[in-house]
Amino acid sequence: MAGDAEQMKREYRIYTLRKLLFIVICIVVATTMFLLSLAVGTRNLTLDQALGFFIDHLIGVEYEVGSDEWYDERIVWEFRTPRALFAIIAGAGLSVAGAVMQGVMKNPLADPYTTGVSSGAMLGASIAIVLGFSLVGSGINQMGIVVNAIVFSMIPVIAIVALGQFFRKSPASLILAGVAISYAFSSLTSLLLVTTDSSTLATVYHWQVGTLSDVHWDSIPLVLIVQLVGFAILYPMSNKINLMALDDKDAKSMGLDSERLRMICLVILSIMAAIIICYVGVIGFVGLVVPHIVRIILGADNKYLIPASAAFGAAFLLTCDVISRSINVTSVIPVGVITAFIGAPLFLFLIIRQRRSVW
């Protein structure tokens, strides 16, 4: 008996270590890709050069303005570093939001945009680009678009919370409400876009497809804070989210108010997703598929699923971004195209290979 208990403890330790190992491997991959990404881009720099400039900046080395070294250091520090950091933060945030969304909604098709935040953000950005109107004043600049997108992305969330008192906050109802609000906002966006000219349309489209091209250092603080705070609130609730897999009545019998928890999670992860969308547009697929891939590998325990999704999502999005910048074509390829291109077959492969159901 004692031997059996020891055996069980050992097996549980191995079970836990395997999950932790997966997270560590993902973090190592993300870190490696971060360093590699500094050498990838338009300007031809070797890995040594790129890392050298990165370290030089960290230790405060300054180059003569206008020199080749100054130029290359600017590229590494001002363009590639924030872009890689943002990919890590966004990949982690969208994956965590997706994992939690799927958990609380009990729906494998749920993703961070289910509540309609992407449609709201899209409308806000379109108003800024097409009408030239921004809540921070007139004129089109990146900040104007971002502020508009943030504010408008919150409207669907507020609408769902407000309307929530009029219907039972079951997963199906909330998803349907999110879909309805999404369509409403999308139709308003379409109305704006049909009245505009082709060059403005191209600007809106560029924003819509999801791209990390316009990320700079000023994009990082807000999105980092929101993702960290969101994670800090959601992760401690992972055991409760596990209980959400039960029927709401059964969960209630165990002391969990599922509807209340669902709404809280919805609001938090919608804000997490909204902040990301506002800077880089709608990067699809990450929030939907990464949690599923992790679930196939690690199982559905949110205690490990949430951090593992964050780590895997960070590595995944960053890797996709590096690939998008490595392809030698005249036009710039948005990262959203690559995430779908790579993620879809990978996901199908895992589903086919995986015998047991994890959903």
Next chain:
Amino acid sequence: MAMNKNTMIVLAVVVVLAAAVIVAAVFLLPGKDITKDATDMETSELKVFGNINGDGVIDQKDIDIIQKLIDDGKAVTDYPAADANQDKKIDSKDIDLVKKIIAGESCTIWHINLHDTDGDGKMDYETVSTKFPINSIICTGSSNTFMMLYLCDVVDEVKGASYGSTIDNIFKDNYKNEEKVKKLGTSSTSIAFEDGKGAASELIKEKNVTMVLSDWNRTYLTNEADFEKAGVDVVRIAAASTDINTVAHNSNLLGLLFQKQKRAAEVTEYMKEVFDKIDKKMAKEGGVTAVVSSMTNYYSVGDSDYNAVAKYAGATIALDKGDWGTTTSIKVMDNLIVFNPDEYKYDYIIHLRAYNGYTNEANLPELYDTYTKDIAKYWEHGTDGQYIVNGNMPIPCRIAYAMVCFYDDVDKAWADEIHQGFVDKFFEGSYDVSKLSFFYPIEA
């Protein structure tokens, strides 16, 4: 008989007095006040600080005026164009800078960028600095920008450009030749600085590019800050403008930056001559109403550059009376009211479209059918009154051919003569425009 001695003395005194008066007049009477030649940027034909007299060049006359302003202790607030180095003072440093500009020495010049900075669809004046002179640039390549560059003989200096598929093959040996000019994307409105392999940062360093040329429209080069951060100056012009002051500034600025002032002056001069011819011809015409289309089944509205061509040709734009928001084009099938003659009555539709006119590679009947057939189903006049005018030629030529479409007594030969003038002066006379089609249909 010898002159009376007294008479000679009187004559001598008169001569001396006259000489004294003349000398006094030269030195004591106030000279022409050259500071009255000082202008503001609005009217200047070269909106560069230091070009105080507002003509098309920066020269000794500007130095003379600035010196006078310094001597008279004039305030910079009254003569902002004299503040060449933008240090909020008019002093000898401004003269030093102007001297450097005249000598073509490396320095930083301050000038106006034509740019819609506040997103209201109207051109604003933005003060910017640019390293001077320029030897290597990249540009967002609209047809108008390429045409402007070509007219000013800025060809070899262009190292990269982003452009779409409608750029004329007249540029196939230069701007469209990817061995000479790297293609930086397929959009004529944007260039990425640092992204994937299609962006500009490698080319900028490889070719020592110091400037990006773009358009005044707010949707062009929205990532301007990325280039400025990397030390690459952004210069904006309004290459499609029909305003002669803006047209002069465009060519004069390019001429100054690339040290091709003589060529730029020729362009400006000819543009003025042509606009003058058009104005004289227009004095006897006018009174038509029209709409302009720049995309299939779209009409241009508001302050679009396309409408400006038709307006200059004497047309009233029928859609101006509608409220279309800030857009510059509307899809006609979603706005069928534009075909209701009780609401919008117009006699002409000009399809201002880019096609390979100089190289005669366009199938005009096919293009005409594509552009007109759907509109003809709804418009009261069908295809009668619909014309294609080529958008790949200098702006005044588009106006001239539009006038040929509008007015029976303006004949093709008149427009061809204007056009041939451009070709002879600036395209090395390589084309006989009378044998090519720059508008369609050409009615007998």
